[in-house]
Amino acid sequence: MLRPASGKEIEIIKNIIYGELQLRGVDLTSDLLVLDVPGGSHIDIFKPPPSVKRFLSLNLSVGLTPYSLGLYIGFIARRGVFVPSLPLAHELAPYCASGNLARCVYLPPGLEAKFLYGKKIILKDNISDGLVLVLNTLREALGWAVVESLNNKYGGQKRLLRPVRDLGWYLRRGG
Amino acid sequence: MEHPKIKHVLSRASQVSEKARLLAGKYGYRPFMVQRYLEILGEEETLRLLEANEKPLPVTLRCNSYLVDCRDLKERLERKGFRLEPLREFSPHGFIVRRAPHPAGATHEYLQGYYYLQGPVSMSIVHAMDLDVDGPLLDMAAAPGGKATQILQLTGDSRLLVAVEKSKRRIKALRSNLQRMRFKNYIIYRLDSRRLPFNNAFASVLLDAPSTGEGIIRKDPRRKTSRSPEDLLEIHRLQVEMLYRALDYVRPGGSVLYATCSLGPEEGELVIDTILRLREDVTIDPISLPASEPPTEYFGVKLDSRVSLCRRFWPHRQGYEGFFACKVRRVER
Numbered sequence: 183m184l185r186p187a188s189g190k191e192i193e194i195i196k197n198i199i200y201g202e203l204q205l206r207g208v209d210l211t212s213d214l215l216v217l218d219v220p221g222g223s224h225i226d227i228f229k230p231p232p233s234v235k236r237f238l239s240l241n242l243s244v245g246l247t248p249y250s251l252g253l254y255i256g257f258i259a260r261r262g263v264f265v266p267s268l269p270l271a272h273e274l275a276p277y278c279a280s281g282n283l284a285r286c287v288y289l290p291p292g293l294e295a296k297f298l299y300g301k302k303i304i305l306k307d308n309i310s311d312g313l314v315l316v317l318n319t320l321r322e323a324l325g326w327a328v329v330e331s332l333n334n335k336y337g338g339q340k341r342l343l344r345p346v347r348d349l350g351w352y353l354r355r356g357g
Numbered sequence: 358m359e360h361p362k363i364k365h366v367l368s369r370a371s372q373v374s375e376k377a378r379l380l381a382g383k384y385g386y387r388p389f390m391v392q393r394y395l396e397i398l399g400e401e402e403t404l405r406l407l408e409a410n411e412k413p414l415p416v417t418l419r420c421n422s423y424l425v426d427c428r429d430l431k432e433r434l435e436r437k438g439f440r441l442e443p444l445r446e447f448s449p450h451g452f453i454v455r456r457a458p459h460p461a462g463a464t465h466e467y468l469q470g471y472y473y474l475q476g477p478v479s480m481s482i483v484h485a486m487d488l489d490v491d492g493p494l495l496d497m498a499a500a501p502g503g504k505a506t507q508i509l510q511l512t513g514d515s516r517l518l519v520a521v522e523k524s525k526r527r528i529k530a531l532r533s534n535l536q537r538m539r540f541k542n543y544i545i546y547r548l549d550s551r552r553l554p555f556n557n558a559f560a561s562v563l564l565d566a567p568s569t570g571e572g573i574i575r576k577d578p579r580r581k582t583s584r585s586p587e588d589l590l591e592i593h594r595l596q597v598e599m600l601y602r603a604l605d606y607v608r609p610g611g612s613v614l615y616a617t618c619s620l621g622p623e624e625g626e627l628v629i630d631t632i633l634r635l636r637e638d639v640t641i642d643p644i645s646l647p648a649s650e651p652p653t654e655y656f657g658v659k660l661d662s663r664v665s666l667c668r669r670f671w672p673h674r675q676g677y678e679g680f681f682a683c684k685v686r687r688v689e690r
Contacts, residue, residue, distance in 0.1 A: 231542050233493070233516070233517040233542055234517060234541075234542065234543070234544055236517075237493055237517055237519070237544060238544070241554075241555070241558075244554040244555070245554075246546055246548070246554065248544045248545060248546055249528060249532065249546060249547045250532045250535070250536075250543075250544075250545045251543065251544040251545065252541050252542075252543070252544075253541045254536055267536075268536065268537075269536045269539065269541075272470075272539050294465070295465075298465065298468065318465075322469055349465075349468040349469070350468065352468055352533055352537050353462070353463060353468070355529075355533070
């Protein structure tokens, strides 16, 4: 079933995009649609462009549920956790350079390759724990990751970049 | 729905000559397939076709000009050890990969959506479609998304594309490719596209119909033996039904680009001839593709002369995949 996102679902997404990621000055949460498969493990969130909205509204009566559409924002797991998508990573990448998105981490070529294999990376950046958009030095999105602080055996701390979803997933999922 | 002479044609193809049997044995085909090639091409050209089909297809890619300047992509890949040559005859965005230090489907540029691995003929087909039209577009058998992503590329993601796919497995690749190449102006539906409830809804339709895949033997040699005459009949019926429905979905005045990656007239010329017999509201438009004129007579069956406006790609003539393409216009009354 395709339906508009509920207030609660929009709040969950806003908490991540505007709260945790600190995106400013960009509207990403209006007109969101939810694809809700009964019994499914999650719900998919989409932002339709105007022509998609128009086609759907003209054909409401036909009773067909789309499989996918527009900009795929991510999914909300049944336990209420929002996981951002790779298309959203591409959509937001320009906002790292413009300063609208605060939580961005840039990886040099060697670490880029490691990240795209879904491997964890030790970070030199001094960025606080939480979700980040990962880019390469050409400012191209590579995916999403979580920064975690780990205490090392010498009493210091190191920061670990743990991939949430990286572009290599397109190959690993096989098509 | 089927061509009134299809059973006659398949029966004639099954009466295999000694020559066809010998060639089929030598090259590993089902004899009825070679009998058909002999009927269309004659002995000398059939040999050239069979020889051409022995050579694997080169790796070719279509640059996603919606995201990247194609000269920049070429330079970027060449810095990594690839060597690319333009394939301008087939598409302004096409390249043949002459050297690859690793698989072309595993580069960072591929993951960024900067190109799609696609055969030269396959990437030429969408250029024959009416895209400069006002209204939504339909791709009726859209997975894995080569032509769907190309439609959105050529329209700059400015026209709505409704992409339909029946297969649960293949639709995932369609979604993945549309997302990887960063298009947004689409809706994917999963169902048999003959059952769509959208009559007169689309300005232009692409039907790259399910086929025997006889045109891509160079990519998958199993197709030399995987289909029987009975399979061919079933596929022909499906293709006629799908094209008939495609003409219901397109608005009067609009066109359906019908294509199949097959060498068999049963899947091309005979499908078009059937539609011209069944529907009075259609005509054939000439198309500008670098291909051959198709046969208009097959095993003694004379086809509508308008079939000659369609185009056929042969592996031994044009050098790549075998394909059939035809633009069918639904006329306004």
